[in-house]
Amino acid sequence: MDPRTSAQDVMRCDKCESAVVQVYCDTCLVNLCKACLGEHVFADLSKPHKIVDFKDRKSTLLYCGCNSHNKQQCIMYCNQCDIPVCTKCIASDQHLGHKVSEILEVVDEKKNKLMEESTELNETIYPTYQDIASDVKNRINRLEKEYRDLSTAITKHGEDWHREIDKLVKKLKAEVDEMKTTQMETLLKHQDEINKKISDIKDEIDSTEMATDTNDLSKLLSVTSNVHVYRSLPRKIILSLPKFIQGEIHGEELSKLFGALSSSSLTSDEHGYSMKTPQKSPEAESFPSVKQLLDDPETVTTIDTGYRELRNVACLSDEEIWTRGKDNTMKLFCINQGSLLKSIRTTSGNWPSNIAVTKSGDLVYTDYDDKTVNIVKNEKIEEVIRLENWKPEGVCRTSSSELLVILHSNDNKQSKVVRYSGSEEKQTIQFDDEGKALYSSGSLYYRSITENKNLDICVSDGVARAVVVVNQAGKLRFTYPGHTPAPKNKMFNPRGITTDSQSHILTADDKNLCVHIIDQDGHFLHYIDCGLSRPLGLCTDTNDNLFVAQWTNKQVKKIKYLQ
Structure with missing residues (x-):
């Protein structure tokens, strides 16, 4: 196996790409073997090459190059212009009267500020966002449960309505059967009375015909006519049948009777969350830990x-x-x-x-x-x-x-x-x-x-x-x-x-x-x-x-x- 392509290969010279690296140019940020060192330095004499052992690489600060003066390093910082400057810049009229600091002081301040911000990110902001994420997750879970309970409540209310409607239908049908039975019994009784009258009239007709056909005067005189009884006709039974008066179904009114949903809303509150503090102070409370509601509260x-x-x-x-x-x-x-x-x-x-x-x-x-x-x-x-x-x-x-x-x-x-x-x-x-x-x-x-x-x-x-x-x-x-x-x-x-x-x-x-x-x-x-x-x-x-x-x-x- 070629050692230069092996995963266990050592670092090689960036110039010749074959010899093992021995030194490092902290100015140009390249790996070098000693054989290539001279060639690297003489290739660009315009800048000072700081050569260090490979183990001490990247120990040299790399100053910014000046945009106005070629090949000059910016070792100062113009506070008014908020830019790095070289010595030639300071001597020019461009920064005359400006407050200038050593760039290393500015760098130290920048590093301290970044370290403070990094501490804030790690100890305050990141934990706060973790708590907020947990809170949102919990609210999502609660939202899912509440909407599920809401749907269940609507379904149950619908079932209650169905039961009440079934009871109402059963009650109305029972009333129909009762009315029918009452009126039917009256008509059947009336029918029986009419049929009896018809039978009696028929007997009367037969008796009259027999009397008129006989030669026996005593029998004829003994017959009594009841025609006047049948001339008075029976009363006619007038029935008034019930009608089913359907209640009109109006969507809006039905909705009011059944129940309706209150409106939902989505709003945001810029003061809804508080920044988590690393520790409690007597003046301010830390961001509260998120607590879940119990499904069944306990006495x-x-x-x-x-x-x-x-x-x-x-x-x-x-x-x-x-x-x-x-x-x-x-x-x-x-x-x-x-x-x-x-x-x-x-x-x-x-x-x-x-x-x-x-x-x-x-x-x-x-x-x-x-x-x-x-x-x-x-x-x-x-x-x-x-x-x-x-x-x-x-x-x-x-x-x-x-x-x-x-x-x-x-x-x-x-x-x-x-x-x-x-x-x-x-x-x-x-x-x-x-x-x-x-x-x-x-x-x-x-x-x-x-x-x-x-x-x-x-x-x-x-x-x-x-x-x-x-x-x-x-x-x-x-x-x-x-x-x-x-x-x-x-x-x-x-x-x-x-x-x-x-x-x-x-x-x-x-x-x-x-x-x-x-x-x-x-x-x-x-x-x-x-x-x-x-x-x-x-x-x-x-x-x-x-x-x-x-x-x-x-x-x-x-x-x-x-x-």
Whole structure:
């Protein structure tokens, strides 16, 4: 085998292509044997040839050739023109007064910047895109499942319709048979009566003929005619037959009766993903790991609260929860033991409208009748906000430690969301871009509020039977009107609302006895339907466990719904 073509061949001289390489020209980047070295150097004396041992090849920096001055190396860099330059360039008028640096300094800065960018690509950007790819894959899987469930629901509803139609057809046919039997029996009885009359008339005719033919006058005189009886004809039975009046089938009306699909949408949100950070900092959370929804959520524990009517729950920590019901006492419970740790009574003696927990762990409650927002610090109640023409309902704290409060006007005609920093109003959200009210007016305690991870403001509006989501600036993003088919086939009746680490929005539906899970863009994902008893209040802890305040049985149920 020719050693020059063998896979185990040694490096050969680039010039003669036969001798084993011994040296390397770091200037021209060629392999050379010693026999060809002199010829290579003398072939081009215009540049300095740096000859090194082959093992030390590529150790020499290759400066850029100057475009303006032939055969000159650019050892400097013009910062103003942002180009490498040679010494002749610097001496010329072209770069007069320009700031010039040594090119090696510029190269070092460039290398450092590239290394930083490479680190960012490896440690931040690449892992983030991997997480995004995983998230998209999971959403595709969820999309496939949801559309499959949607088709199944439509098929099942169609089968239900077929069963009802079959029952209706059977019922109508039974009514037809019953009507036919009734009318047929009447006609048959009438027929029997007529036939008997005919027989009697025939006997009368025979008797008359015999009397007129006899010579016996006594027999003739004894015959009595009953013709006058038969002159009175029987009543005629008039039948009114039933008709099948077919209901007209109109496609649009039939569609409304059967059910219709709500519109789907495809939107994009430039703030939908967050850059993954190599490690958590106290100021910013890292990109959350993607968690799958459980097909069958699990009940972890239940806590008896003793309220007459339980309405709200708020997490103080992963071990403790605050609750409020239809009395003037707010209770703190230990989750694991279910034991009562503390009770706080409202200053006014009224029921609290809603409760929340601040970032520092203080309890906040709204007092609708007293028109105040209050904070509990070290078991002492401080009035933070006092209102005149408005009454506070739902309340939540924001990531920036502000408060979002739903306010309801004294005349029951308006509702709005106000952002407070302390007692100072920072923002009011009430109307959309067309000047229409974002939130309904009406009954008390029917609106709850929370802030999502993307800083969207989410309101559960029980009067409007919708979840209304606006962005941080107060611009309407979407309205979620519920999803069909619902577990109990009742109208959507949203009450408590919360979010989790995946930016899911969860809202309690006390008519369908479930919790709706939608994504941050308003698309339905799943129901939590695990034997809930009139769910009203919701909250989540740092591990994405869901706590549900149940009105009917006065219990808080802790539910695991994410993997």
